[in-house]
Amino acid sequence: MRKSRNNKIDLSIPFDGVEDGCFGKEWNPGCHECNMCHDNPACSIVYYKGFKPVLAKIEEEEKFLDRVDFDLVPWSRLAKEIRNNPNKYSLEDLISKVGDYSRCKDVTMVKYKLKEFILENKFENGFIC
Numbered sequence: 001m002r003k004s005r006n007n008k009i010d011l012s013i014p015f016d017g018v019e020d021g022c023f024g025k026e027w028n029p030g031c032h033e034c035n036m037c038h039d040n041p042a043c044s045i046v047y048y049k050g051f052k053p054v055l056a057k058i059e060e061e062e063k064f065l066d067r068v069d070f071d072l073v074p075w076s077r078l079a080k081e082i083r084n085n086p087n088k089y090s091l092e093d094l095i096s097k098v099g100d101y102s103r104c105k106d107v108t109m110v111k112y113k114l115k116e117f118i119l120e121n122k123f124e125n126g127f128i129c
Helices: 032-036 040-061 075-084 091-102 107-120
Strands: none
Touching (some): 032 040, 075 107
């Protein structure tokens, strides 16, 4: 007959890693010990707060398309401005403006959305990138 295992873990006692100072420094959601630790929720918050400056630096250098929101661009106002004064904006100005509104640093993606915008509003062909 098989021996029964004692799988009961007292979650009120911190794991060895917590005692030697891993709290908020070595948190890993995929780690079994972290998932079993009673300090997991608080540890993840402390870890994230320490990770924010690192994440901000990465976001400056990298392109995160999940942060882009083209709905923030005032498309109807932009179309009205272009119709009223077609020579006011160059293509570079529009790319810059749409990129700023949408928080998109990827010029190719901005050009794609602008091309779609130009075709939808039936602007002249000289305006297409």
